Amino acid sequence: MQPSAKSLIHDIYRAETKKDARTAYQRFQDRYQAKYPKAVENLMKDEASLFTFYQYPAEHWQHIRSTNVIESAFSTVRLLTAKTRGQGTMATTLAMVFKLAERGQKRWRRLRGYKLIPKALNGVKFINATKETLAA
Known part of the structure; x- marks a missing residue:
């Protein structure tokens, strides 16, 4: 490019x-x-x-515009499932993936502006993502 x-x-x-x-x-x-x-x-x-992300708090923009959260979660699972040959049945594979994801979850960081999530979910309108210009 x-x-x-x-x-x-x-x-x-x-x-x-x-x-x-x-x-x-x-x-x-x-x-x-x-x-x-x-x-x-x-x-x-x-x-x-x-331009949808402008309707959310500015603190959330970094997370909205990035795929790092998804990539890091799946990289842990992918790495460890690749090392395990012949995982067995579908049930054992799902159990292993669940446990790996559960273990990886302990290292996840809290979202920036996490206290604003309920407002965004409840339909509070953000104008240009700033808290000062909340429109009820």
Whole structure:
């Protein structure tokens, strides 16, 4: 990927406000529509979900935009199941995977802004993800 295209994509999802993100999104479209129409079309297709994380508290953004939580959980299970040859029946495999996940859970960090999760689940609207601009 071209460094300038990557930089513009970073500008989209690292913007402080939804308005700034949409401006960066438009800049990306304007600059790369002619040269990379399929990439721009793909980005445009997902526009509705692209800016969804602005409706959540800023403390949650790091977790929403990252797959590290999922990757680290599965890497533990994958590593240890690969070492065990012939896990046996489906039931023993599921039990082993459950125990590995349970063990890995002890190392998980608490989500940033975890106290805001009930508000997000109960439909509290966040505008540009800041607590000061909560709309009840």
